[in-house]
Amino acid sequence: MTDEMTGTSAEETPDAATPDEEATEIPLAERIEAILLIIDEPLGLVALAAAVGSPVPAVRQTLEMLVDDYDGRGKGPRRGFELREVGGGWRLYVREELDDVVAAFIGGQAPARLSQAALETLAVIAYKQPVTRSQVASIRAVNVDSVVRTLLARGLITELFADSETGAINYGTTDALLQHLGINSLDELPPISPLLDDGADGFDEGTIR
Amino acid sequence: MTDEMTGTSAEETPDAATPDEEATEIPLAERIEAILLIIDEPLGLVALAAAVGSPVPAVRQTLEMLVDDYDGRGKGPRRGFELREVGGGWRLYVREELDDVVAAFIGGQAPARLSQAALETLAVIAYKQPVTRSQVASIRAVNVDSVVRTLLARGLITELFADSETGAINYGTTDALLQHLGINSLDELPPISPLLDDGADGFDEGTIR
């Protein structure tokens, strides 16, 4: 399927300068935009060049072109987002003039209360941390991806570390949760079952009935 | 509901040229782009219109314009991202041809595939929802409990309601499934043989046993 894709693109642009670089025939600007769309944190020039497989100077030049493009100095209209270099890295930001639109949307959007599903997921993470998303999902018997995202955004849980083997991220609760609960440490969480204390592992086997 | 919305909004903004609307002077396309940049779930047309404070028809039109624009049919170049309506809402996606570039960058592991049994069960639920586990089992003629559990854990199906008489739980598909399929509504499921439509109710009852 991938081969097919590349083949199609190759046909579309037969007169590329270097015939041997089939894989990178998609314009550099597009490749950079693809990476920019998915990154969470600003990405440095060198890392970006590595990601798109092009030399640093070309990437720098294209980034500058994109900045102009998004600001409306290219062929198309100005964009609602802009490309900025902040703290040594590049990233897409909402254009500042539009912050009010975003603020109004977020203010009206986020529920002020956690849903029952979010609270239960939070409880599972609190008592079983460190715990991965799939472990939580198997306990809750539902998909918890969006709930975990909410809890992260609310600062109630945090990413602790990645499992050395699987790379799965382990989550734990934050001090913010302790403050909400009015306790000083996790030790003060009320014990919920003797089974939980001794063998967290046995738990997955459905020992509690 | 959309029509009603449209009517009301249209009345509210009878004239685009009104000079007193300073706040919305930023082009609609930019406002939409700002919202698209910050959402992490598909946003429906009506919600999007509410977020940017513009009538639904104008937003719809602008979205279509943006789709064309990003695809390179506007004034500017084709973008490395595209705008898609999937799972009941709009969202920015990396252009398909560039998925390999992104995949290489984030180094994602191949997601676990669904078994043939799970796929078939999913298909039955998608077409016959709301449907109970035993109804699904009677079509597939095998026990589907563990498969249903897998589908629930993946967030592809959800419990809809319990039958008032038997207490059996009825299942249906989720918006997440639509997203995973890359379609916008159940209407986009491919049609299956007409035989299933008329006779469907007949053989669920297990007449043959």
Add this chain to the structure above:
Amino acid sequence: MAPSPSEGPVDATLEESAGEAASAESAGFRVSLSNFDGPFDLLLNLISKHEMDITEVSLSAVTNEFIAYLGQLEDDEELDQASEFLVVAATLLDMKVAGLLPQGELVDAEAVALLEARDLLFARLLQYRAFKEVSAWFSRCLQREDRRHVRAVRLDEKHRRQTPELVWSLTADDFAALALLAFAPKEIPHVGLDHLHAPLVSIREQAAIVVTLLRGTESLSFRELVAGVAEPGIVVARFISVLELYRHAALSFEQLEPLGELTLRWAADSWSDETLATLGADYDR
């Protein structure tokens, strides 16, 4: 936009991407019977198009071949294919039972009901095939979308601060109670298998009893034939053996009105116990 599962495209892409299991089956599992040799899928097609008589197909032979075939497969494939085979085999068995039922020239309510039942069985087989086919579309779409990347970036710190303050009303004890609730195993009811452990009944043994009883007397009603039998399985087995014996022209029967008394008469000119030995072989496990 959405590809339709019409024959061509689905099959084509099935081979490439989607159901390895499905294509492996059509390519892999072949049936060799006295009256048929070819892929399992083709056999199903012929039967569902009425181009082959289901009653002529030995299910036990098909099953034997399938089990032998399973032995060569990897574990994962095996599970998928085994469950699929069970679905189809169960349907074939139903069809076969319906096919074996005698169809007289009389068009009475029962005959019509029988025809309807047969149609329903065909419909069920077709239905299963339709879902199986469309599952390839699901597989294809899911795999395509799995490779896609969507923008799902955490909010900027700047915007995060604008989210409304969280309303928190739980004490630590409330929270613990919630945790207990969350950890409570979800009741997932399951279908019991107890009913599968009914004692096995041999059609051949029951046929032997039927033959013995019938040959010793001029005529016998079915009611008399099963008098004193409490187990439903044995009643069913005796009925099936009556049908099988009828197929072998070993007996005749008479029923004056629908649901009325079924009178059986021994009608075989030549009968050997060898016939009895092969009787009901299709039902063997």
